[in-house]
Amino acid sequence: MDCTSPREVPSFLVLSASYGGGHQRVAEVLEAAWRRSLPRVEVELVDFFDRFVNPVMNRLTRSLYVRSVRHAPRLWGAFYDATGHIRPDSPTQRFINRLGKSRLLAYLRERDFHVVVSVHPTPAGSLSELKGEGKVHHPSAVVLTDYAVHSQWIHPYVDLYCVASEEVRAGLVDRGVPADRIRVTGIPVDPAFAQPVDRGEVARRLGLDPSRTTVLVMAGAYAMLGGILDVHRVLLTLRKPVQAVFVCGRDHALVQRLRQRSRRRPDFHVHGFVSNVHEWMAAADLLITKAGGITVSEALVRELPMVIYRPIPGQEEWNTRMLAAAGAAWVARDPEDLRRALDRLLADPGALESMRAAARRVRRPHAAREAAEAIAGLLPEACRGAH
Numbered sequence: 001m002d003c004t005s006p007r008e009v010p011s012f013l014v015l016s017a018s019y020g021g022g023h024q025r026v027a028e029v030l031e032a033a034w035r036r037s038l039p040r041v042e043v044e045l046v047d048f049f050d051r052f053v054n055p056v057m058n059r060l061t062r063s064l065y066v067r068s069v070r071h072a073p074r075l076w077g078a079f080y081d082a083t084g085h086i087r088p089d090s091p092t093q094r095f096i097n098r099l100g101k102s103r104l105l106a107y108l109r110e111r112d113f114h115v116v117v118s119v120h121p122t123p124a125g126s127l128s129e130l131k132g133e134g135k136v137h138h139p140s141a142v143v144l145t146d147y148a149v150h151s152q153w154i155h156p157y158v159d160l161y162c163v164a165s166e167e168v169r170a171g172l173v174d175r176g177v178p179a180d181r182i183r184v185t186g187i188p189v190d191p192a193f194a195q196p197v198d199r200g201e202v203a204r205r206l207g208l209d210p211s212r213t214t215v216l217v218m219a220g221a222y223a224m225l226g227g228i229l230d231v232h233r234v235l236l237t238l239r240k241p242v243q244a245v246f247v248c249g250r251d252h253a254l255v256q257r258l259r260q261r262s263r264r265r266p267d268f269h270v271h272g273f274v275s276n277v278h279e280w281m282a283a284a285d286l287l288i289t290k291a292g293g294i295t296v297s298e299a300l301v302r303e304l305p306m307v308i309y310r311p312i313p314g315q316e317e318w319n320t321r322m323l324a325a326a327g328a329a330w331v332a333r334d335p336e337d338l339r340r341a342l343d344r345l346l347a348d349p350g351a352l353e354s355m356r357a358a359a360r361r362v363r364r365p366h367a368a369r370e371a372a373e374a375i376a377g378l379l380p381e382a383c384r385g386a387h
Contacts, residue, residue: 010034010376010383011042013113013138015104015123017049022145022294026119029188030143033372044113048123052100052107077313085175086151088128093152097125108136115378117141121152128155139378143371144168145187146293148318151175159378162188162371164293165322165362185371186364187297192278194301194365203283207269209243213346216284216304217246218277218295219254227310228254230335231288232261235268238339240346243267245284247274278302285352286345288338291316296323300363305355307332307341327358 012034016027024047031043046052086093104126108116116138118124130136141160144153149171153161161177162185163169169182200210208214215235219228228246235244248254248271255272262268274280281287281302289295291311296319299306306329311320323329330345332338345351364370 008383009040009042010038010115010379011113012044012115012117012375013108013111014043014045014117014119015048015127016045017120017122018047019049019120022292023120025190025294026143026145026188027117029190029368030117030119030372030375032190033188033368034376037369037372038376044111046107048100048104048118048120048126052103052123052126054099057099073310073312077317080150080314083152084150088125088151088155093125094129096122096152097129099126101126101129105130105135108138113138114380114383115139115141115375117143117375119143119145121150124153124158125155128157131157141375141378143188143375146315146319147187147322148293148315149175150315160374162374164297164364167322183370183374185374186367187293188368188371189294189298189301190278191365191368193281193298195278197279197282199282202279206245206279206283208245208283209267210283212267213240213242213286214284215242215244215342216280216287217244218287218289219246219248219251220290220292220295227335229257229261231309231338232258232268234335234339234342236265238346239343242346244269245280246270247272247277247280249273286342291319291323293319296329297364297367300328300359301365303356303359303363305329305345305352305359307338307345309338310334326362328355328362330355 014027014030016023018024027045031045034041034043099122116127124142127140139159142153142158143162144164147164147168149168154175154177159181161172161182163182164187166184169184172182173179203210217231235242246258250273252272255270258270262270281299281304284304287299287304287306288309289306291308306323308320308329308331310333311317320331324331330341332341
């Protein structure tokens with residue numbers, strides 16, 4: 001497909017996944033960036049697993065992922081490490097590529113797209129294999145959503161990789177990806193996280209006391225932050241009292257349990273899924289979270305100090321190492337470790353300011369725009385002038 005017809009406009013297909021909330025958030029942020037920069041544009045966001053993978057296999061893989069991360073994180077870490085250097089032509093990778101490959105091919109033949117973007121590794125492999133077989137010819141981009149180098153993202157027929165950092169870029173080059181196919185853009189986050197705000201005004205609007213220290217606890221879209229009840233207990237017993245906000249995602253049972261445990265603490269606020277994370281981060285002094293790539297990138301852009309609690313083996317360990325090395329986060333691996341870290345941080349405003357300064361050095365507030373522009377560079381030449 002080209003853009004020679006005046007009625008045709010640039011079009012993108014973004015293949016995402018709802019394994020956690022981060023991949024979908026990146027897809028939505030990219031769509032918004034294209035709509036800001038290319039007023040005449042068509043963007044379709046598709047959950048690869050829901051649309052193209054056999055429903056039984058989809059339910060099985062999703063359940064295994066959530067259960068292993070929640071209840072057997074070392075098992076998930078072992079799988080992550082085992083596939084960390086997998087070859088694109090290995091039997092395991094070929095099996096993964098086949099999960100939605102035939103239905104993706106049929107969809108691409110039915111619809112016209114100029115560029116296909118993968119924000120999850122599985123569709124990236126399926127599309128690369130289809131291109132290698134000569135069945136499709138779409139320019140393709142991959143947007144990595146962690147500060148990690150993992151071979152499931154690396155495929156021979158990817159035209160562009162948008163990555164989080166220079167370290168990730170170097171890792172891809174070491175694994176054979178041509179340097180001219182890689183752009184260091186940062187992980188795309190909503191530009192709202194970079195907007196200056198009046199913390200006091202935001203806090204009051206959210207029902208918080210702006211004069212008090214606020215700790216935000218984010219459990220993730222599917223509440224996969226391990227030990228959140230332990231986090232609640234620790235916050236109740238700190239030397240310096242705080243007001244706390246718990247964001248529990250779509251785990252309604254967890255919301256009810258935390259609200260019951262907080263019934264004597266009106267300054268402990270418990271919420272399920274929220275769409276205004278940028279406001280809660282703006283009102284907070286400190287974030288306790290799992291080390292999901294998108295959440296920590298949002299916090300970096302907001303310059304919000306972090307304590308990473310019980311990082312999941314695998315990509316979250318990579319993310320955690322990056323944050324700790326940069327000085328933007330501390331790590332706590334059990335309740336007592338968390339208590340010590342919080343008592344020290346809350347007693348030392350200089351430590352929190354140092355973490356904010358570290359975030360300021362490594363944050364990439366324009367990542368969404370840079371990634372969207374880099375991917376738009378894959379459009380046919382005639383199409384780039386069509387808008």
